[in-house]
Amino acid sequence: MNREIPSAGPWITQKEKDYVADAVANGWYANWSGYLDRFEKKFAEFTQSRHAILTSSCTGALHIAMSVLELKPGDEVIVPDVTWIATATCVCYLGATPVFVDVEPDTWCMDPNAFKAAITPRTKAVIPVHMYGHIADMEAINRIAGDHGIAVIEDAAPGIGSRYNDRPSGSFGLAATFSFQGAKPLVTGEGGCLVTSDDDFYERAYWYWDHCRDKNLTLFNNGIGYKYKMSNIQAALGLAQVERASEIIEKRRRIFFWYRDRLGDIAGLRMNAERPGHYNNFYVPTIILEGDFAKTAKELMDELDRRKIRNRPFFRRISKFPMFKPINAPVADHLAENGINLPCPTLLTEEDADWVAKNVREILLG
């Protein structure tokens, strides 16, 4: 067998092509924002939020959210130590300091106790991340944040369509950010969204997003804002994707269960969790090597790659990057050392899952 299994990729149907073709042909002049308006409205509903602002990336949405919080040098924002870099850099953009904390061994999301222990008088916000699709412990995080007057911004990029007690990701914090980058479950090529149900937060976020335009004066700007907008053509793609969200997310879950059926019996191998009450989108099926295997995670990844089964390591520890100071985070350490993301293009077939699992078993168990 010589086929290549890509590490990620979307599910595009005729609907997406039709919407995009229509946007390209007709989405100008009076129709310039038709798909933007529809996608924004649909995505707000999807996340049970009053407001949505479409952006060019999740990173841009995070930057806007941090601006609304009016962070300044000396302020601290608590973030998990294993995540994508944007969760931390958005804090730095404002001159504030990201404070890293450890994660939980099963969900791989921010540990609420570690969050609590890291709070200082300078803590302004906390950014829990829904790691690989599992919603962070938002009840505990919201309770602790509430006790200390700390704003909660969900980095929901990996948790699109995930739910806890039938509430969707994006509806737990003061605001939340999403990504439609090409490797995420729902794509617009590049793209993102900021959602909130807080009217004041929305007003401020919209102002920053729109170059701090004065509402009453034409071509007059009364602040330093940004240009992080999505185009109508991308929104056409996004609208088709969110209209198909449940079938796409269900397919992502099926991929995870295919893997779990074929690998879940291996002693010392941990996979993504789904705590009671949770609906995990299982965005990235991941294995953590916790037993005595013939191969290390690095060796397994290299060997899979040689067999054209594309994979990625677990996120690294951000606090160990040269711009930051390493913290003590044994769980994050363990995940970063021993975790492997299995390939998960949305169009992966059951035969592909068979092939991947067969190779993983062969390499690990000999």
Ligand SMILES: *Cc1c(COP(=O)(O)O)cnc(C)c1O
């Ligand atoms: C993908 C991702 C982002 C960034 O999304 P972009 O749209 O590429 O800016 C941020 N945070 C997490 C946790 C992500 O997985």
